[in-house]
Amino acid sequence: MARVREVDAVIVGAGFSGLYMLHKLRGQGLSAVVFEKGDGVGGTWYWNRYPGARCDVESPYYSYSFDPELEQEWEWTERYPAQPELMRYLNFVADRYDLRRDLQLETTVTAAEYDGGTNRWRVSTSSARGDEVTQARFCIMATGCLSTSRIPDFRGLESFRGEVYHTGAWPHEDVDFTGKRVGVVGTGSSGIQSIPVIAAQAEQLTVFQRTPNFSVPAKNGPLDQEFWRQVKADYRRIREDAKHTPTGLPFPPGADAALEAAPEERQRVFDEHWTLGGFRLAQCFSDLAVSNEANETVAEYIRTKIDEIVDDPETARLLKPYDHPVGTKRICVDTEYYATYNRPNVQLVDVRSAPIEEITPTGLRTAEQEYEFDAIVFATGFDAMTGALLAIDIRGRDGVALREKWEAGPRAYLGVSMAGFPNLFTVTGPGSPSVLSNMVTSIEQHVDWIAAHIEYLDANGLQSSEPLAEAEDAWVEHVNALADMTLFPQANSWYLGANVPGKPRVFMPYVGGVGAYRAKCDEVAAKSYEGFALA
Ligand code: FAD
Ligand code: N01
Numbered sequence: 001m002a003r004v005r006e007v008d009a010v011i012v013g014a015g016f017s018g019l020y021m022l023h024k025l026r027g028q029g030l031s032a033v034v035f036e037k038g039d040g041v042g043g044t045w046y047w048n049r050y051p052g053a054r055c056d057v058e059s060p061y062y063s064y065s066f067d068p069e070l071e072q073e074w075e076w077t078e079r080y081p082a083q084p085e086l087m088r089y090l091n092f093v094a095d096r097y098d099l100r101r102d103l104q105l106e107t108t109v110t111a112a113e114y115d116g117g118t119n120r121w122r123v124s125t126s127s128a129r130g131d132e133v134t135q136a137r138f139c140i141m142a143t144g145c146l147s148t149s150r151i152p153d154f155r156g157l158e159s160f161r162g163e164v165y166h167t168g169a170w171p172h173e174d175v176d177f178t179g180k181r182v183g184v185v186g187t188g189s190s191g192i193q194s195i196p197v198i199a200a201q202a203e204q205l206t207v208f209q210r211t212p213n214f215s216v217p218a219k220n221g222p223l224d225q226e227f228w229r230q231v232k233a234d235y236r237r238i239r240e241d242a243k244h245t246p247t248g249l250p251f252p253p254g255a256d257a258a259l260e261a262a263p264e265e266r267q268r269v270f271d272e273h274w275t276l277g278g279f280r281l282a283q284c285f286s287d288l289a290v291s292n293e294a295n296e297t298v299a300e301y302i303r304t305k306i307d308e309i310v311d312d313p314e315t316a317r318l319l320k321p322y323d324h325p326v327g328t329k330r331i332c333v334d335t336e337y338y339a340t341y342n343r344p345n346v347q348l349v350d351v352r353s354a355p356i357e358e359i360t361p362t363g364l365r366t367a368e369q370e371y372e373f374d375a376i377v378f379a380t381g382f383d384a385m386t387g388a389l390l391a392i393d394i395r396g397r398d399g400v401a402l403r404e405k406w407e408a409g410p411r412a413y414l415g416v417s418m419a420g421f422p423n424l425f426t427v428t429g430p431g432s433p434s435v436l437s438n439m440v441t442s443i444e445q446h447v448d449w450i451a452a453h454i455e456y457l458d459a460n461g462l463q464s465s466e467p468l469a470e471a472e473d474a475w476v477e478h479v480n481a482l483a484d485m486t487l488f489p490q491a492n493s494w495y496l497g498a499n500v501p502g503k504p505r506v507f508m509p510y511v512g513g514v515g516a517y518r519a520k521c522d523e524v525a526a527k528s529y530e531g532f533a534l535a
Contacts, residue, residue: 007031009138010123012109015043017142017427017443023097024451035107035125041094043144045086049170051197053083056333057438060231065239080220111393112139119463142427145435148387151378156358163375177202180374191379192332196340208351212321214302215332219277246513248441258285258294270301282327289486295325309338318350324491384494385430385508386410396421409506411476413467422466425450430508431479437514449521462534471531483507
């Protein structure tokens with residue numbers, strides 16, 4: 001039988017989460033290995049190489065804060081870094097902290113099974129080296145919330161003779177659309193970022209939209225050097241502030257209610273945020289996330305902008321969302337998205353009224369018409385939050401499968417640990433603020449908390465940690481109750497699993513905010529990990 005490797009911790013995934021987790025555990029003297037499916041580090045930024053891919057959190061805040069030297073050394077060039085710059089950053093981090101010697105790339109974790117007898121996780125991997133098993137005291141899933149891209153099950157997909165792409169699994173080689181007829185399916189953040197760039201290159205672009213989204217201009221550009229100098233001088237305070245706001249960004253959302261503001265004042269605030277650029281428009285008043293009437297004021301503001309920007313009234317009509325409140329699906333942040341529809345080579349097709357029926361050898365056919373393409377780009381999103389975890393055959397105490405436990409939707413204590421799965425942790429798992437926040441802030445908080453928990457176990461001679469079922473139940477109930485107080489459940493969003501046929505409809509992230517969540521996690525730790533059974 002092949003040798004079974006032993007480490008203190010297995011970490012799955014080499015994005016922002018896995019890289020920092022490795023650094024942190026090493027610093028505590030633990031041995032760890034990171035398994036990563038891709039052939040490089042970067043996670044999201046490794047896979048999402050589509051034209052126009054960039055983040056929508058400003059560069060000074062979408063970065064690690066754990067080492068003040070790192071934040072002084074690194075130089076961002078743009079207000080919102082694009083995918084290549086984020087990849088350079090994460091590769092720099094991997095080198096700077098000598099992480100690569102414990103990274104095993106091109107290795108997929110297929111199963112993780114807890115052995116109650118030895119109190120070890122047996123982690124099975126598959127790679128070109130063959131199938132292997134690694135045993136570990138701790139197993140940390142840093143597998144990402146948006147890492148399982150999916151193309152809907154369109155009839156005839158295999159028959160298409162042209163090029164097929166998914167934004168979330170983009171090739172590493174340059175893709176050149178010059179002179180080509182391109183179809184893009186999907187108008188979420190990925191579609192909205194890539195459409196203007198593809199339109200500028202392709203001979204002809206047809207966009208297939210099922211649901212219009214609210215989008216606001218990014219107002220991207222070179223990073224203002226004076227602002228950057230000030231951030232660097234004040235970084236410690238800025239980072240500290242970010243830890244305690246609802247969003248994980250170093251500024252609080254608007255404190256005033258839109259419904260209490262005079263119409264002129266509301267207009268002034270909306271204009272100010274539109275000019276500033278970015279998603280803060282959706283957070284500029286305190287009642288936008290909880291009152292339909294308040295939300296409608298910002299929704300109407302964006303619809304008016306669409307009318308102003310888009311020349312063709314019928315296209316403008318199709319682009320205006322009416323089916324969900326602003327922010328209940330992630331608001332999109334774009335560069336010239338709406339204006340792209342004024343180009344003569346771009347056409348918008350509504351596939352709500354006439355759905356895509358099949359992909360044909362030469363293009364696709366909707367209920368109304370057939371289209372011919374040289375390339376089809378699927379910007380159709382992800383099996384979010386649970387997809388990557390459930391793709392692994394995870395089995396806890398007594399062989400119980402996570403797939404069984406989560407049959408009716410994910411359940412976890414603090415979004416970090418599950419009853420029945422001792423010493424298994426998830427970074428930004430369901431039930432934590434994760435995708436509703438600046439993810440790097442949330443990732444660091446989770447990694448720090450998990451590392452401190454492991455340190456506590458070791459310092460106290462404890463072998464295992466597992467949430468109590470009643471603590472988990474109470475947390476899940478709290479997460480649901482908070483979500484129900486907001487407008488979030490009104491949208492058919494991936495937050496709810498609504499984009500994957502058959503997925504249980506459960507609102508997955510914690511809406512209470514990064515600051516409140518951190519306080520709760522700190523309180524649990526201060527009370528000797530209240531809600532956990534430690535042995
Ligand atoms: P990921 O970066 O997703 O990394 C997880 C890794 O785990 C992947 O590399 C994957 O290959 C690996 N993995 C998964 N399963 C297995 C397995 N079974 N075996 C081996 N390896 C496995 N967040 C923001 O806060 N601001 C933004 O502006 C922003 N922009 C985004 C733009 C895009 C296009 C997308 C898709 C997401 C964006 N996000 C943004 C969310 C983003 O996912 C997080 O900010 C962050 O990068 C997540 O890091 P992570 O390490 O937790 O997960
Ligand atoms: O995916 P999505 P995404 N027929 O699920 C459509 C982050 N991100 O990759 O809404 C026709 O949002 C679907 O239509 P509908 C961010 O958190 C951030 O764009 O289901 N259309 C929708 O239009 C984001 O929220 C950035 O009706 C179909 C689209 O495909 C998350 O990642 C950039 C269809 C999918 O949109 C996911 O974004 C990129 C079908 N059968 C991503 N099936 C930043 O800017 C699906 N669609 C930071």
